[in-house]
Amino acid sequence: MKKPILLNIIISLSIISLVILLDCLSKQWVINNLSLFEEKMITSMLNIVHIQNYGLAFGIFSEINQENKYFSYLINIITIVIILKIICYILKNPNYYNIPYTLIISGAIGNLIDRLYFGFVIDFIDFHFKNWHFAVFNIADISIFFGSILIIYIHTFMKEI
Numbered sequence: 001m002k003k004p005i006l007l008n009i010i011i012s013l014s015i016i017s018l019v020i021l022l023d024c025l026s027k028q029w030v031i032n033n034l035s036l037f038e039e040k041m042i043t044s045m046l047n048i049v050h051i052q053n054y055g056l057a058f059g060i061f062s063e064i065n066q067e068n069k070y071f072s073y074l075i076n077i078i079t080i081v082i083i084l085k086i087i088c089y090i091l092k093n094p095n096y097y098n099i100p101y102t103l104i105i106s107g108a109i110g111n112l113i114d115r116l117y118f119g120f121v122i123d124f125i126d127f128h129f130k131n132w133h134f135a136v137f138n139i140a141d142i143s144i145f146f147g148s149i150l151i152i153y154i155h156t157f158m159k160e161i
Helices: 001-031 066-092 098-119 139-155
Strands: 040-044 046-053 121-129
Touching: 001 046, 001 098, 001 121, 001 139, 066 098, 098 121, 098 139, 121 139
Parallel strands: none
Antiparallel strands: 040 046, 046 121
């Protein structure tokens, strides 16, 4: 195996492990320290609140009922499979940058773990300004978001990709 490919694999596995570990530990802290819907104010614009999200990232489709919860499982699994295929291609082609895709798959795995274990995703980060609240999210959602932003940036501004 060539050194760049081995280095890409090590970096990808390290990122996946770190994101999943931080995601699981943060969610476990929320479960252990906050009752459902309980809030703790961190700053005037940031709360930690214990939410059970039955939808997708950032609460999209959160009205999915129990009969349709498998839809969210399917979306997670399809995302993971597609991104794994992309990462396999990228690892063999050093001209491609694999960190954004690794961030997305890390977040998808983190949220899938919750769905399989609990039947929903634990969300807890609540940014707000006065009475306006952004959708409550978690570390996995942050990873998916930053991976997506990096992909857009790379494909928009970097000519070699």
